[in-house]
Amino acid sequence: MTTHxxxxxxxxxxxxxxxxxxxWLLKRDVDPDGPMAYQEFERTIGALAMGASTFEWVMxxxxxxxxxxxxxxxFTHRSLDVPTGADxxxxxxxxxxxxAEMVDAAGEKDVWIVGGGDLAGQFADVGLLDEVWVQYAPVTLGAGAPLLPRALDLELLDVARNRDFLCGRYRVVRD
Ligand SMILES: NC(=O)c1ccc[n+]([C@@H]2O[C@H](COP(=O)([O-])OP(=O)(O)OC[C@H]3O[C@@H](n4cnc5c(N)ncnc54)[C@H](OP(=O)(O)O)[C@@H]3O)[C@@H](O)[C@H]2O)c1
Incomplete structure (x- = not known):
């Protein structure tokens, strides 16, 4: 079981x-069946976690x-409205x-921290983040929600181009 x-x-x-x-992201071109694409990744996932802002964006x-x-x-300190029927x-x-609950629920599959970056960092803080996959869009924003606001040592496992995106897959190196 890997936590991504x-x-x-x-x-x-x-x-x-x-x-x-x-x-800035949604207007970019990506091949859904191409290398390191989201669709194939999502098939490996049995449980997800996200922060309140990410949930609200999806909604x-x-x-x-x-x-x-x-x-x-x-993750939230509020009682957010949840769509009927959603788990x-x-x-x-x-x-x-x-x-631990997520790993139980995921069965044979992996766990995905969707974001934001600080929530992924909170999993890293307690040694529970294994891999970081980043799809870099050809744009700079100058400011915004940070990718992963922690000091972490990473090992590059894989790299690919998927149309507009430079895709990297990294392992979190632990002491
Ligand atoms: N580019 C991409 O592919 C991608 C991927 C994911 C997300 N995003 C976007 O990135 C942005 C991320 O927003 P964000 O930086 O604000 O992060 P976020 O993790 O989505 O939301 C942060 C909020 O989550 C809650 N939270 C975080 N940790 C918690 C904890 N341990 N316990 C309880 N609640 C906790 C708090 O909300 P409360 O105030 O409710 O307590 C906090 O203000 C969003 O706009 C999202 O749509 C983009």
Whole structure:
């Protein structure tokens, strides 16, 4: 079982603008069946975690339709509205305890920290982040939501070009 942080990023390390827009990303060209594409990655995933801003973006963007079939933990201190029928668990639990629940729920599959960057960092803080996949879009934003605001040593495992994107897959090196 591997815990991944898979995200797209600007070249200067932001995953959203300061006002949580992803317009800079959604206009880019990607081959869904190409190398290191999101679709194939998602098939390996049995449980997801995301922070409240990411959840709220998905809700705004997808018109309150929830497309993930996997159980999803949303970290928040608020009681957010959850779409009917979706397997979404709001939590402010300890990262390690939530991770253990996610691993149980994922069965043979892997765990995906969707974002944001600080939430992925919280998993890294307790030694529970294994891999970081970044799809770099050909743009700089100058400011925004940070990719991964931690000091981590990474090993490059794989690299590919998928149309507009430079894709890297890294292992988190632990002492
Ligand atoms: N480029 C991409 O592929 C990509 C991928 C993922 C996300 N994004 C975007 O990136 C942005 C990320 O936003 P963000 O930096 O604000 O991060 P976020 O993780 O999405 O949301 C942060 C919020 O999550 C809650 N939270 C985080 N850790 C918590 C904990 N341990 N316990 C309880 N609640 C916790 C807090 O919300 P409360 O105030 O509710 O407590 C916090 O303000 C979003 O716009 C998202 O759409 C982009």
């Amino acid at each position: 942080y898979f995200t797209a990023s600007s070249l200067d390390g932001f995953i959203a603008t300061t006002d949580h827009s992803l317009d 705004r963007h997808d018109g309150r339709r929830w497309s993930y079939t996997q159980p999803t933990w949303v 979404i668990r709001l939590t402010q639990g300890e990262i390690a305890a939530v991770h």
